[in-house]
Amino acid sequence: MNTLINDIEVIKTDQTTINNVDFDNLQFGHVFSDHMLECDYKDGKWHAPKVVPYGPITLDPSAKIFHYGQSIFEGMKAYKDEDGNILLFRPLDNFKRLNISAKRLAIPELPEAYFMEGLKALLKVDSDWIPKKEGCSLYIRPFIFATGKGFHASPADEYKFLISTAPSGAYFAGKLKVLIEEKYSRSANGGVGFAKAGGNYAGQFYPTQLAIEKGYQQVIWTDDNTHEFIEEAGAMNIFIRIKDTLITAPISDRILDGITRKSIIELAKAEGLNVEVKKITVSEVVAAAKDGSLKEMFGAGTAAVISPIAGFGYKDEDFELPELENTYAGFLKKRITDIQTNKCEDPFGWRYKV
Amino acid sequence: MNTLINDIEVIKTDQTTINNVDFDNLQFGHVFSDHMLECDYKDGKWHAPKVVPYGPITLDPSAKIFHYGQSIFEGMKAYKDEDGNILLFRPLDNFKRLNISAKRLAIPELPEAYFMEGLKALLKVDSDWIPKKEGCSLYIRPFIFATGKGFHASPADEYKFLISTAPSGAYFAGKLKVLIEEKYSRSANGGVGFAKAGGNYAGQFYPTQLAIEKGYQQVIWTDDNTHEFIEEAGAMNIFIRIKDTLITAPISDRILDGITRKSIIELAKAEGLNVEVKKITVSEVVAAAKDGSLKEMFGAGTAAVISPIAGFGYKDEDFELPELENTYAGFLKKRITDIQTNKCEDPFGWRYKV
The missing domain is CATH 3.20.10.10 (D-amino Acid Aminotransferase, subunit A, domain 2)
Known part of the structure; x- marks a missing residue:
């Protein structure tokens, strides 16, 4: 059943995979939470994002991401404090930088509310995925790539913005x-x-x-x-x-x-x-x-x-x-x-x- | 029914789209032939390519192509002469350059036979797609991209090599x-x-x-x-x-x-x-x-x-x-x-x- 969180439509999975995850031995960016935020650009505008079950993306072989490298991303982390609050660190700076990257890569800039409200809705839905162990966090990966078709070397006319999250341990091991x-x-x-x-x-x-x-x-x-x-x-x-x-x-x-x-x-x-x-x-x-x-x-x-x-x-x-x-x-x-x-x-x- | 051409397995489509194509008014790289060559790298090696119906690619949202830009391509053209022979231009040079690109992008190099025999089988299957009009050709797009999963910024462990073709007119219009x-x-x-x-x-x-x-x-x-x-x-x-x-x-x-x-x-x-x-x-x-x-x-x-x-x-x-x-x-x-x-x-x- 669909619900609304922060005005974002949420379609929940009926099969959580959280019980397969060993939260005591997390690698970096290796297992992915149950849901993702999905938002499409077509007909000249970004359409309202949805929280959907984490799952495969289907693209035409001529999608420009495969040919001309139009892709940008951000990296963020979410933490949970002792009272169970979900905490981010300077998230608006990530949003602004995403749009700076977008402009340079000729990708249409994203509305702030789609990023921020979408992200918050996603974190609320997958709040159990935020690791509590010291040194661990929920790594957040917002990214945009070109889905528009064609072999002409020019900017795509369609894009996809996704946020996926991964409970993660340290990025580097050892000295x-x-x-x-x-x-x-x-x-x-x-x-x-x-x-x-x-x-x-x-x-x-x-x-x-x-x-x-x-x-x-x-x-x-x-x-x-x-x-x-x-x-x-x-x-x-x-x-x-x-x-x-x-x-x-x-x-x-x-x-x-x-x-x-x-x-x-x-x-x-x-x-x-x-x-x-x-x-x-x-x-x-x-x-x-x-x-x-x-x-x-x-x-x-x-x-x-x-x-x-x-x-x-x-x-x-x-x-x-x-x-x-x-x-x-x-x-x-x-x-x-x-x-x-x-x-x-x-x-x-x-x-x-x- | 599957057949073999040049030792390459061929799975033919039962629904050609060639009758939808206006061969007198071809844009560049805009419509795609019925088949494509598909070849996967996993478990440390490239596996035998197949000619398959042109169709969508399904990827995990964490596939590294979306995040870290591991993608390379080539551009080639096929022509048909008056006797109906299919002609390429210096195709081995494209193959060699694809592997030069692969090495620099940390993508595993492709065996020559998979490229050359795969390409030839594909062109034989879709030979009707080669335009005969002067100034037109069948544009050929070999490309490789990272399908392996994970948010760690390191080379993928899985890749896909595809060849898709598009009957095409001139790249530039006008002066x-x-x-x-x-x-x-x-x-x-x-x-x-x-x-x-x-x-x-x-x-x-x-x-x-x-x-x-x-x-x-x-x-x-x-x-x-x-x-x-x-x-x-x-x-x-x-x-x-x-x-x-x-x-x-x-x-x-x-x-x-x-x-x-x-x-x-x-x-x-x-x-x-x-x-x-x-x-x-x-x-x-x-x-x-x-x-x-x-x-x-x-x-x-x-x-x-x-x-x-x-x-x-x-x-x-x-x-x-x-x-x-x-x-x-x-x-x-x-x-x-x-x-x-x-x-x-x-x-x-x-x-x-x-």
Whole structure:
């Protein structure tokens, strides 16, 4: 029977799969909740979204997603506090960024209410899927792709917006070693690097595989012209602590405006840490590693939260980072996680109760 | 009933749609033939392809094609000569390039026999779909995309390879005006610009829309660092004739190794034309337009064949190309089309009889 939640039509599944899920041993993004939000663009407009049972998508073989890569996505997380409240973190920023990505990929922008009310209705329906275990969360994946048909290389006339959720554990397992890239690139000036576009990820897989074969888990991308400036890690923005200064690259048309990144900058400043948003070169990082002033490196992103980097490779040389007792990474991760999970005050107004 | 053609299993449709098609008024890539080739990668290998009725593809919402842009494709054309022979043009080059794209996008490479024998079986089954009208052809779209599931940003473990075909007319209608890009970019050094990856196309749509709003049909991409070097047009490589020299940019990791492009270079050389493969700057082209030494510009690609450019825009200035009686574009287009359609000898061995 159909119901309405937040004015969103809900068609419930009659077969939950929640009892098959081992909530004590969650991988990242591997099992999917019972429902999804579905919303179609056709005849020149987005039509009202519905919560429907999670299930297969059927497309024509000429659907443009298969040919021309028109796809964008977001990553978010939902938590449950001790009182059972469902909590999000800066969800409007994800919505706004989705539309920034949409514009660059020539995808029609989505109305805010379809995103926000649709998301809230979905979370209410699948609220039992939100893990309670520390370090776990319900990973939320809003995404849009081109369903319109035809082999002409031009924007599609039809699209699908979906939100699917997955109860998830940590994104990275074990110590994180990264390779600073000298040959391959993630994005171009004037390109789509700032957008969460599918194609940005596929292009990273092969260089990342090469890095994995050498014993690293991730690549740190550098600018495509000189390979001298640190950019981002594809799934994370990068922070570098030299002495007591925390440095991260400014956003640009090549670098994603990460929500965790900007929250860390604000949080660190509020906590009185010295934060500099500036271009930083590989040479500076290597020199700091050599003279001992390089104290920490960490990645920051929704999926990875704050992931400390244990060491990095560059031009066939390996550099280990010191094992400090009190790290900025640890301090900031606890602060941001406490805010996200309602374990402390939220002076920034980031927490969002569904 | 299932049959075997070229050792490929064929499952025929019992409902042809060929009688709905107006073969005298074909658009490009708009109607699709009765059958398609389908081939799946799972459990670590590609499984034998089948010719099956053209029909919908069903995917899990977490299929990686929707999220991480792992998709590549090729473009080819089939012709029928007066004796009813089915003809392809350098098909092995498309196969090889598909695997070059596959490697860069971390997609498992495809066995040659699955591509070639599968394609031939498909064309034999749908041979009635090959248009006979001059300027028309059966456009062939081989493509591979990630079907494996999960929200982790890593290569999929399952893929689908399809070949679908579409009886098609001309790609461009009317006079072609192009805009030389000064802000946006198509590809990065060390990126995926040389691959036929879906994401390369989506990134071009928005800048192309801006160009269309200004009265152009296509963008000529320049390098992302200086915007001074002419690269390609996204759907075509670019040739520029200054006086009696035909110039095109060398291929690189940013520029597609176009099969029409390299055929034109060989053909023009064999015909005694002066051809130079070298970097050419926007300043050179603008200066040549101003002093009258710029005789022709044209795009070259499988879909567009050879498309003469009537004029270009750069920095708010418009340049018209002269209307010559005997053009290299016209001469080379006739030569290459005659070879493709078996109207003349083929000294290069490019024509391929199915």
